[in-house]
Amino acid sequence: MTRTDLEGCGPILVSACLLGIYCRYDGRCETDERVMALSQDHVLIPVCPEQLGGLPTPRSAVELLDGRAVTKDGADLTADFERGVQQVLRVAGLTGAQAAVLQPRSPSCGRGIIYDGTFSGTRIEGDGALTKSLRAQGFLLLVPDELS
Numbered sequence: 001m002t003r004t005d006l007e008g009c010g011p012i013l014v015s016a017c018l019l020g021i022y023c024r025y026d027g028r029c030e031t032d033e034r035v036m037a038l039s040q041d042h043v044l045i046p047v048c049p050e051q052l053g054g055l056p057t058p059r060s061a062v063e064l065l066d067g068r069a070v071t072k073d074g075a076d077l078t079a080d081f082e083r084g085v086q087q088v089l090r091v092a093g094l095t096g097a098q099a100a101v102l103q104p105r106s107p108s109c110g111r112g113i114i115y116d117g118t119f120s121g122t123r124i125e126g127d128g129a130l131t132k133s134l135r136a137q138g139f140l141l142l143v144p145d146e147l148s
Contacts, residue, residue: 005140006042011095013088013134014038015103016046018144023048027058034147035101045095049108049130053077053084062107065117069107069129072119081108081129088130089137099140101147102131111141 006012017024020031038044051057060071062081069081085108091097102109110128115121127135134141 009099011043011097013100016048049084052087053080063117
């Protein structure tokens, strides 16, 4: 998939952290200029399922392990993640969005590759919690590297 796949697709959900919005788990703000450039031709809808699920910024890092969203110290945040996914799906429904540009490797937004749940930096094949739901709904899903 590439940037051209987004032509004519209407509003695009975007991981809010890619737009420099203060929502990353570590409290940093990072803007991806490739994603920002999409705003010239598309309506971008920033979403952060973790914040929409009620989690603060900053917050403990989370990885997916056996279908659960857990912190390194074992806190189970699965309910927060599920609530956030439902809120993003609601935003998508309200706006008509059918495409998303998502933060790679995130336990919420990762597409194709996520961390393995051991907090060792090991990556595995898989999707984040939001990505799984968006994929099931037929969304076009991209990551910033595909926008070059």
